Amino acid sequence: MGIMNATDFAVELRSVRRTYRRGPEPVVGLDGVSVGFPFGTFTAVMGPSGSGKSTLLRSAAGLEAIDDGEVRVDGTVLGGLRDKELTVLRRERIGFVFQSFNLLPALTAAQNVALPAKLSGRRPAPAEVTAALAAVGLADRAGHRPGELSGGQQQRVAIARALITRPAVLLADEPTGALDTRSGREVLALLRGMADDPGRAVVMVTHDPVAAAYADRVLFLRDGRLDGSLERPTAEQVAARMTALEAHAPEAHPSKAHPSQAHASEASAC
Incomplete structure (x- = not known):
């Protein structure tokens, strides 16, 4: 890939360490991880249970405080931001x-789809929302509520919602885990296309080798x-x-399996 500058990365982790203290022994979530996710690329992140996949994704999003190291999103160091500034960055760039x-x-x-933009203080034009839905093949379903859509259609709405603020990075956590094979392939094809935008990177955590094969690169984590x-x-x-x-892989420590619905809810509102 050659020598890259910091500005070439949508997200970059530099020597990031995250330790959980939820029992007599500390549990390492990330142990000095350094990795960059360049613009215009699609990266899948894989590893055994408890390897640090979700911790990496949440750290990259600023949803998880790190103990040491540095996280940059579109060139901005997250550690130097106040809470309000971090919230704004997540809404606008992630x-x-x-x-x-x-x-x-x-x-x-x-x-x-319009909600993230409105939360950022911007009222998107109807044509902008329609274009976002059209990009995921759902322009004709704009007036339907989630309960009137299939699982695959709901996930495509979620992708359109994620893109309405034109983020630098799209972070996807098991995006096809609740979908049937056909719907999953449609969603993966969409993510693949989104990553071809030179102003965006896509990073996906998955356990599925077929899903990972859609990516340009697969990173593996262990311990x-x-x-x-x-x-x-x-x-x-x-x-x-x-x-x-x-x-x-050693048997996963129970305290490492801690997917947080609170994090998910916060992110969905960003």
């Missing part, structure tokens, strides 16, 4: 897509540390690598 969609059931698809990568991977290569990692 898009989120979660397994559970996190759409507001009382709002239409168009209203859900909170980077454990290699694959460029332009096939599903078979990813599966083989995961099998090898899981064969050497």
